[in-house]
Amino acid sequence: MAPPTDRDILPDTIKPINYDLSLFNLDLGGSWGYDGLLKIDSEVKSDTKELVINAKHLEIKNAQVFVKNGTSPVTSSSDISYDKKNERATIKFSENIPAGNAIIAIEYKGTINNNMAGFYRSKYKPTVTPAAGVPTDGEVHYMFSTQFEACEARRAFPCFDEPNLKASFEFEVEIPDDLVALSNMPEKNVTKGSKDGLKKVAFEKTPAMSTYLAAWAIGDFEYVEAFTERKYNGKNLPVRVYTTRGLKDQGKFALEHAHKIIDYFSEIFGIDYPLPKSDLLAVHEFAMGAMENWGLVTYRTTAVLYDEGKSDAKFKNRVAYVVAHELAHQWFGNLVTMDWWNELWLNEGFATWVGWLAIDHLHPEWKVWSQFVAEGYQQALQLDSLRASHPIEVPVRNALEVDQIFDQISYLKGSSVIRMLSNHLGQDVFLKGVGDYLRAHAYGNARTNDLWAALSAASGQDVLAFMDPWIRKIGFPVVTVAEEPGQISIRQERFLSTGDVKTEENETTWWVPVGLKTGTPPKVEHSALTSKEDTVRNVDDSFYKINADQSGFYRTNYPPPRLVKLGENQDLLSTEDKIGLLGDATALAVSGHGTTPALLALLEGFQKERSYLVWQAIAGSLAKVRSVFASNKEISSALKKFTLKLVSPAAESVGWDFPTDEEWLTGQSRKLLLAAAAGAGHEAIIAEGKKKFAAWKSGDQKAIHQDLRGVIFNLAVANGGQEEFDAVKAEFLRTTSVDGKEIVIQALGRSKNYDNAISLLEFVTSNAVPPQDAHSGIIAVAANTETRKAAWQFTKSNWAHVYERLGGTSVVIDRWIKNGLVNYSDTEIRDDIADFFKDKETGSFSRSLVIISDTITGNANYKKRDEAQLLEWLKAHSYA
Template structure:
């Protein structure tokens, strides 16, 4: 056992599993019986064998050795905390070599979106009588084993580097469909009338967390790859419950193209004989990359051309690409241990966007990446409670908390930085070499660096190591002198109070300096990177310069105030990524105290003539954050509202309400974002038109709302329409058949203005009308809503033992997300103290890191508010807001 990991003993390794799931109770109990025969390789004598098992009951077990001897297990000792069971044989077994461990067990198909679980849904069309149901809902069954929940479905060796092959056999009703990683091998009549036994082909060598199966009333749409694999095109299918399959066509069209594209990019053919995508009605994450049977939340794989908001088109395309990237990066080559989770997620995030850029060049994918992924990664990594990308993980139970923005978004941001530095072609060649060298095996971060070093001729480890293994990121502060600039790097903390012992890392920082006589006449200044705490660069043209062109480097830039103003003047010559970086950096520096809010407000003021959606997304988010922090000061709040109205009015009037044929995707997104923001801050013509359309819609004129404007119009109506509008949108939630409708309604209901409606909404969220996966959606809007934000905390505190913890604690990922989204928008130390005191003495394992993030964020914003309140008020008054 490694001293820094709690792992299973190394003297026994699995090589092959034969899993049979049978006697499923399709009625109320949802129990099942199972047998598993695990082929193992034993290296030393033993008296017992430890396996992973959680919430299973083992009935009997025996070990058969290669020489035909049989040893029956005498006792089972369960360790619930470590999710293990020890099989005791009573006597010492003197045997080494191959053996088969056979276990009979029973389990329950749970409702917490982990392990082997059930999802409720309301069907479309006639459903076979065998499908499980209750009064209102029908159920489908599927699995979610990552990170450590295969052990909830069957006993085994549930660690990522204990790879094996798998045979899966499922006993199901004859009129239902069974799916697994591999194609069906045979279907024979079962031992009971009306049942069949479906056996699947043997999987490749893989980790337990990638195994999957599903049972339900499924139908599918199908396409085939254009590329040939072993002489023939691969079948690609999107499976749904009955009546939804046509909404899978957009994902299907993306899927077969991306499989072919990645096969070329990675220089390894997709290794399985089929690709299945399955829409799952209740799902804790966005999707899961099970090899050959990829499972998705419905809103991440289904899209209806007539009823879906266009933003979901982007989401579906990206999530499909992300999960397909994992078929190579994660499935074919798997991280050695959970500490290197970022290898899977960081790379899949970057290469997912890479594929979407290939398919949809007009979507400005890297602009999206900078405004969404990079800025969000900055936000979380600027906290003292952050963690390195590669973080020590003691046992599998700790890993769920690092499926976070650091592993995914900072991981992908530094991958993008490295790709930009090495060059895309060289970078992808190194990745292909890495995959070829380690296929069907496990690998480490250093293995990837070695392949990239060989491909590039550079020592990648020397400049990337700190980015992966050290916490945080730097801010580069610039000092100007005639003809030259001084650069100083230090760790960036949003709280602005970096201690000397927290600022010892010296990062390798690619500078990306562009300079010239004007913003339109710049060239790249080839000066390499900043590799020490301070340095000076000479021959810089004072007329114009910028560093970190296109925000490819993962760091903040702190310009002198006068330079920031000049860059604002030159904004029309900057790229979308440059503008996003400029605004994002100015805001972050203001919060941390490296800059000040008046400088930020003066910069943003210039952007009222901006036409790009992605820049507006950054601006609206930034101004919204500033308004949120200062919302407790009524005078500043009103002035910032006037500032926002002046900023947004020309743009919202220019973009208009009507969607035009042939209009670009990003223009539609701009319209939706501007109408939402203008309406919420009280732009009178926008509010009036939104309410007119809402009234028409709720009176039965369903064509009154464009699908992409539902969120904006519902939100504006709820904010202004009181109880009547609230009830109308809640009714819409209950009746909508649009795949994205429930999510949009919950986000809109969070715009309520009274404590009574906020509490009523939270009670509704915790009713069985709202699926577990969606319970955090409404709190995102509520927490951003300064009028009723405190009600989220009041509800959690008052209903912790009766509703919140009992409902969400079965899946700690969901609980952590609910708390973090619900509580991280406060800017008041008293609230932070209250939250801290409330959770003292509680068992917070599984969501303790989320509580740290909440505390850190609230206190940093409180410090920012106290420091800048006076200067913000003065600037707003001076500028007549």
């Protein structure tokens, strides 16, 4: 079969079968260099004199080719050249490499970098005395690990760095005697090193896998261990959480979940976990949340560690979910891998959905599907409502472009349409199809249509026909409802947040599950809208809602009187229904399909709401409106009063105390409601928070409950002066809590002082804060309507410094830009951003710049359109 022409890929003359990699002469703490010897067992299709292979920041010293079992090389390298732009090396040989089986032996030099990509080093401050062999620089010590997705394995060793060029791996590394080495597979043996004080650690051979899933780590590690309850090949599998010395107890919460999740996935997929062990490693500097390396999953510390005595309880939910997401990849992504990066969503969308499925199984009391609708689903709709969005399956010619599609479309829209499909087919049928797909393509690669074929066979339905537009077309529909006695007419068109869909942008007809909930008590009738317009009959005029439980990925536009009625019939709505209703009303106000007064009238009806997840949706709606109209002081003040009236009863009712054995969701409600009331100026809550802060500042560490650090630090900084700002900033260096630094940065962003905002941005881009955490600072400043302009002014004035500090990893600089500059409602700032970046290198965040421009345009249009009528409504209802 000819290679695809829509991909910029390596020549297919030579393909890898097995990598045998040995690393030695690691200069830990000096030049950070190392030597590598790589033997690639290869299949050579036809005689050739050259090898083109991926390599980045590597120096290839020489290469030789041996035939299988031969002791003398048949040819050696005569010339080595590098294509830095495409990250490739071309090795020319003096004689032909004969067709057939060959071993290519490459000697090279590499560097352990500090860019959180490839084979890299992480700084940390140890909590206990570390092993003598740990490299150190004053108070700072180092651990070493890898991050190869998407195209960074080539930074660590020369390789065929494409997902469908799978090969097995054998790995060996020489390290100091008192350090620990980990890799994808268990240790095979440990032997004496080349000199005293060193040892060689070799690992078992992996199954065939993509280069981006290879992994190793070196450090002063310790672990907590558990075993699966199910047996695999007659044995209970060891599951371990590794940390640097002194932190292992904080891995127990993740460990409790990990071994149960492995058993759960083995059961629901009908395929046993494929490797002989599962390790989870906490990495101190990490650009993403986690990485699903097969058998050795790596995590940002806040995504895997939890300190029962010090951590905020919200991190329980995060840790459990991220552990489940990464373990889902061990099957979906690792056992079966997408054929090429355009189908990244196959990995990420599925792992997101099934990660939540596992947490719902383990923690039904958390109501995670309501959380998914409130968070993931709404974020996906928000991004996908922009012209700057992209299809779930997006063309990727050059793999170096792929980092920017690790976004809410691939993860959250992907998982939302999978949830929609699973709900339609039935979860058992859906999972049977998934299991069939995994068995059919195990240890290989697959495409989206392979999944649809397996699901079609399992369900007896033509899944491809109704899912194809959801995957390959941009956007989603808004379904507009018109009422007639006993029936409704429904019409679909593409939804844009700017509300100005052009004819050529409205050509897609989606398969839309209607999910009519109607009657008293309500029942759900399933049908689908498969044309632009249709009529739904047997509708009870007293109550109906479409898109029951928000399982379909679309917005619904009701006639204004119906929206009011739905607000009055909350007892007939599920939590997901309420969240969907609020999300839709907010988005429709922004786009002009609805109005802000209609949204506020709906919100007024939720004063007695009990659900944390509904309050989360309410808070999100209010934050959007308050953000867009922040520059109008009269409206801003009135919206504050509106918020205060809405949240005060619930905030006063929930109180400050955390009873023993309280439900997790109730604790989350307390934080949200107290924070919302304080943000709206609730005098008694602010006074109590200040009192607790003063006691804490005076040395009483127990004055603030661990779950209320964010609430109290936020209100103290927001309602205080320099003294409060400095006291919270000092906590950054002092805290030993895994989540403490993140909480501090977010609180510092609440200062109403512009100079403090600049000071915070200087701080998070300094060496005092790891690059991975810098974006927390700009998010906090950008969310603060008093100091928001500092986010752009600082970025513009200090661009060289910001880029140097954060640009080493595309994910980190993209996050800074995307999260920091998207909240404006001013077209002058939009144009200034575009003008500033037009002559800059923006390859790693070009997509985000378009998203920013689209979002600001939509915000500005919304503000201009609704400002007068919003003020009029607020005055008429005595808020202004």
